[in-house]
Amino acid sequence: MDINWFPGHMAKTLRQMRDKLKAVDMVVETCDARIPESSRNPELDSIMGDKPRLLVLSKADLADPAATTAWLNYYNSNSLEAVACESTSRRSLDPLRRRIIEINQHKIDKAKEKGRLIRPIRVMIVGIPNTGKSTLINSLSGRKAAIVGDKPGVTRNISWTRSGTEMELMDTPGVLWPRLGEDRFKINLAASGAIKDEILPIEEVAGLTFLRLVKTYPDLIMVRYKIEKLHDDYDELLPLDELLEEAARKRGCLLSGGRADLNRFSNLFLDDLRSGRIGRVTLELPQELN
Ligand SMILES: Nc1nc2c(ncn2[C@@H]2O[C@H](COP(=O)(O)OP(=O)(O)OP(=O)(O)O)[C@@H](O)[C@H]2O)c(=O)[nH]1
Ligand SMILES: [Mg+2]
Numbered sequence: 001m002d003i004n005w006f007p008g009h010m011a012k013t014l015r016q017m018r019d020k021l022k023a024v025d026m027v028v029e030t031c032d033a034r035i036p037e038s039s040r041n042p043e044l045d046s047i048m049g050d051k052p053r054l055l056v057l058s059k060a061d062l063a064d065p066a067a068t069t070a071w072l073n074y075y076n077s078n079s080l081e082a083v084a085c086e087s088t089s090r091r092s093l094d095p096l097r098r099r100i101i102e103i104n105q106h107k108i109d110k111a112k113e114k115g116r117l118i119r120p121i122r123v124m125i126v127g128i129p130n131t132g133k134s135t136l137i138n139s140l141s142g143r144k145a146a147i148v149g150d151k152p153g154v155t156r157n158i159s160w161t162r163s164g165t166e167m168e169l170m171d172t173p174g175v176l177w178p179r180l181g182e183d184r185f186k187i188n189l190a191a192s193g194a195i196k197d198e199i200l201p202i203e204e205v206a207g208l209t210f211l212r213l214v215k216t217y218p219d220l221i222m223v224r225y226k227i228e229k230l231h232d233d234y235d236e237l238l239p240l241d242e243l244l245e246e247a248a249r250k251r252g253c254l255l256s257g258g259r260a261d262l263n264r265f266s267n268l269f270l271d272d273l274r275s276g277r278i279g280r281v282t283l284e285l286p287q288e289l290n
Helices: 008-023 042-048 065-076 091-113 133-141 183-192 202-216 218-224 240-250 262-275
Strands: 026-032 053-058 082-084 121-127 159-163 167-171
Touching: 008 042, 008 121, 026 042, 026 091, 026 133, 042 121, 053 065, 053 091, 053 133, 065 082, 082 091, 091 121, 091 133, 121 133, 133 159, 133 167, 183 202, 183 262, 202 218, 202 240, 202 262, 240 262
Parallel strands: 026 053, 026 121, 053 082, 121 167
Antiparallel strands: 159 167
16 A cells, blocks of 8 residues: 655645744644544654644544543643644634643743733644644634635645634644555545545445444444444454445445445445544544554
């Protein structure tokens, strides 16, 4: 699965971020709470240097709450402050807003002490595509300032949005890195919608993700796809295809002659997953990192 997904505009964005870093007080990085580690760009570490930083696990409303707690504990105990939120909900962002202010309070106090004008805190929002950067900015500012969309690569240029008198938020285009790491990370990125569906074979992405859910959330899969019995050993002793075919047939994905349409089912399943119709699921856990 050797893919090289690094379009020119992403390299340009990384250069621009590097240039603009001097002008900001802190960096907020967004990742997807359902695949926190797969959705973190390792290139950002070297760019951000020692700027104060917060990690936002967005789409927490779609993730398994117990897994989100485990991820927050993992990051917070590894010296990376992390918060989880539902970026579409303004109220859910209150803890994040408070932390941004607390982290920069010393600068505000210093300006007050010297009788200087208190300027808004400048925050650069970074992260891979489709992790809710623009949504976060809209909710924090209470305006539909940034265009959002349920596909990767929506934001194309850097822009600033004011959030009250307290903050200025820099939206940035989502950036990936040249080689996207291990295959399981690539599958997670494709399953969550962070990379375009055309990049990887959709049936492989759907099949492996379906298998993961069968193993980790069997009840949710049984209910959603009306499967009466699941076994423990798909793809070890039992072929996964038979299960996928059963699920496809139950969802009416049929070809002429009554054969299951696995391509159509793959699209339907990934759509279900991304929109939360299967239930709240997380596709990787901190204890699986090596
Ligand atoms: N359920 C849920 N959906 C979210 C959340 N945050 C973002 N979304 C949805 O995720 C999709 C992507 O959001 P964007 O804000 O456009 O993501 P982005 O990171 O700006 O993406 P790029 O501009 O492509 O880099 C949109 O359909 C949003 O409505 C969240 O916390 N919960
Ligand atoms: Mg955006």
